[in-house]
Amino acid sequence: MENFKEIDAKEISGNFIKKIGDEWLLITAGDKSKFNTMTASWGGVGVFCGKNVAYLVIRPQRYTFEFVEKNPTLTLSFFGEEYRKALQICGSKSGRDCDKVKEAGLTAISTEAGNMTFAEASLVMECTKMYAQTLDEASFIDKSMVEKWFKAGDYHKLYICQIDKCWVK
Numbered sequence: 001m002e003n004f005k006e007i008d009a010k011e012i013s014g015n016f017i018k019k020i021g022d023e024w025l026l027i028t029a030g031d032k033s034k035f036n037t038m039t040a041s042w043g044g045v046g047v048f049c050g051k052n053v054a055y056l057v058i059r060p061q062r063y064t065f066e067f068v069e070k071n072p073t074l075t076l077s078f079f080g081e082e083y084r085k086a087l088q089i090c091g092s093k094s095g096r097d098c099d100k101v102k103e104a105g106l107t108a109i110s111t112e113a114g115n116m117t118f119a120e121a122s123l124v125m126e127c128t129k130m131y132a133q134t135l136d137e138a139s140f141i142d143k144s145m146v147e148k149w150f151k152a153g154d155y156h157k158l159y160i161c162q163i164d165k166c167w168v169k
């Protein structure tokens with residue numbers, strides 16, 4: 001992780017509601033030989049089972065879903081506003097159909113543990129999956145959300161991931 005500084009998760013500055021919901025992030029899973037990345041704007045950061053965690057929700061039709069399912073670890077990469085276009089590309093094209101990383105103009109790099117992230121990121125979290133469960137209609141207390149977001153029945157899978165390492169620029 002050249003040009004990055006490792007920090008404790010508690011030292012991360014900023015507001016995660018803004019960072020995730022407004023500024024977005026890339027979820028990346030796989031290794032140098034084969035990986036995929038996608039933009040996400042739903043999720044959160046907090047504490048669960050005594051660990052610092054990030055939670056994500058990924059729809060099963062995403063190519064990235066296959067990589068997240070197969071691998072025990074993943075990275076979350078956050079970027080400055082100048083990479084908005086890159087995140088739009090990674091959130092509208094599928095790695096099944098094109099080389100998204102190239103199209104987005106990002107530079108893939110490997111962590112020491114072999115997970116993939118991007119040289120252009122301003123904050124990177126390396127995570128290990130801890131808990132996963134597919135959302136379901138019966139568990140929605142607010143049923144209007146089902147109507148609004150899940151008409152096609154393509155419920156996201158929720159992943160709660162332990163944050164192992166964090167780096168900033």
Ligand SMILES: Cc1cc2nc3c(=O)[nH]c(=O)nc-3n(C[C@H](O)[C@H](O)[C@H](O)COP(=O)(O)O)c2cc1C
Nearest residue numbers: 039040041042058059062063064091092093094095
């Ligand atoms: C701003 C934004 C936020 C997104 N958030 C999510 C998300 O949280 N979960 C999800 O499953 N898809 C989300 N998507 C959609 C995926 O990023 C998109 O379908 C992507 O093309 C999937 O790529 P893949 O097939 O290579 O995995 C988001 C897209 C955008 C533009």
